[in-house]
Amino acid sequence: MPHAQQVKRRLFFALLPEFHLRQQLAQSAQQLAAGGRFVPARNLHMTLFFLGATSYAQQLCAERAAASVTARPFTMKISRFGVFKRAGVLWLAPQTAPQALFDLQNALLSALRRDCPYLAALTQPNKPFVPHITVRRKLRHKPKGSIPITSWWVDGFCLLESTHEEGMLIYRVLKQWPFKIAPVRE
Numbered sequence: 512m513p514h515a516q517q518v519k520r521r522l523f524f525a526l527l528p529e530f531h532l533r534q535q536l537a538q539s540a541q542q543l544a545a546g547g548r549f550v551p552a553r554n555l556h557m558t559l560f561f562l563g564a565t566s567y568a569q570q571l572c573a574e575r576a577a578a579s580v581t582a583r584p585f586t587m588k589i590s591r592f593g594v595f596k597r598a599g600v601l602w603l604a605p606q607t608a609p610q611a612l613f614d615l616q617n618a619l620l621s622a623l624r625r626d627c628p629y630l631a632a633l634t635q636p637n638k639p640f641v642p643h644i645t646v647r648r649k650l651r652h653k654p655k656g657s658i659p660i661t662s663w664w665v666d667g668f669c670l671l672e673s674t675h676e677e678g679m680l681i682y683r684v685l686k687q688w689p690f691k692i693a694p695v696r697e
Contacts, residue, residue: 519564521673524577524619525556526665527684536589536603536644539658543592543601546651554682557644559616559668560623562632569630574670574686576626580618582690584666585611589644592658599650602643603658615668616640666690 537552
């Protein structure tokens with residue numbers, strides 16, 4: 512077996528809704544008649560940054576960078592759906608993503624670039640951040656219907672590992688970071 516330092520794992524940073532909220536989002540997706548394969552509620556998340564194949568040393572570096580990120584909790588209202596046609600993916604998203612979400616993603620990316628510039632994912636061309644939650648794959652036809660507005664209180668982010676167990680795709684939480692700055696009282 513290869514040395515633990517050489518094993519590469521598929522990792523990514525994400526926002527992970529509370530389980531009851533993931534169930535609500537899955538129910539919203541079921542209301543959209545689109546065919547295809549549902550993403551199980553346990554796997555629903557919003558990717559902040561995909562690291563890809565990551566060694567243990569790179570993981571530790573990425574975790575140190577993530578620990579330096581500061582952000583305020585915020586609310587996001589998931590209220591619309593759309594399709595990535597080429598990928599055959601149905602997604603849910605906020606009508607207008609809060610600036611705090613973009614600030615968080617930028618802070619994380621800046622910390623990774625500062626502390627871990629050798630990460631392969633950082634050498635790829637920049638793609639714009641498109642906040643979304645993938646809810647179906649391999650769509651067969653255009654979705655129809657509407658979804659209820661779902662309010663999501665975001666107060667931290669996590670590092671997830673994409674793995675297979677008993678033939679099922681599983682996203683396992685490796686580490687979580689609660690936000691360090693209190694919300695602004697309105």
